[in-house]
Amino acid sequence: MRTLTVSLTPHQAEMMQKRLKKAYAEGMASGEGREVRAEVLLAELKAEARIG
Numbered sequence: 001m002r003t004l005t006v007s008l009t010p011h012q013a014e015m016m017q018k019r020l021k022k023a024y025a026e027g028m029a030s031g032e033g034r035e036v037r038a039e040v041l042l043a044e045l046k047a048e049a050r051i052g
Helices: 010-029 038-051
Strands: none
Touching: none
16 A cells, blocks of 8 residues: 655645544445445446446
8 A cells, every 4th residue: 555645734734634524424434334345346347347
């Protein structure tokens, strides 16, 4: 895994915190997760890219 360091202004950091909290809440509200095999996920993504 690669580490990336980013410097944000206080305003940017505040905005990021609000967006992360919203994304977390939406994810939690979306229901149970599911296990997906990597090759199945890649095949689905490639199929979507061809269609869309």
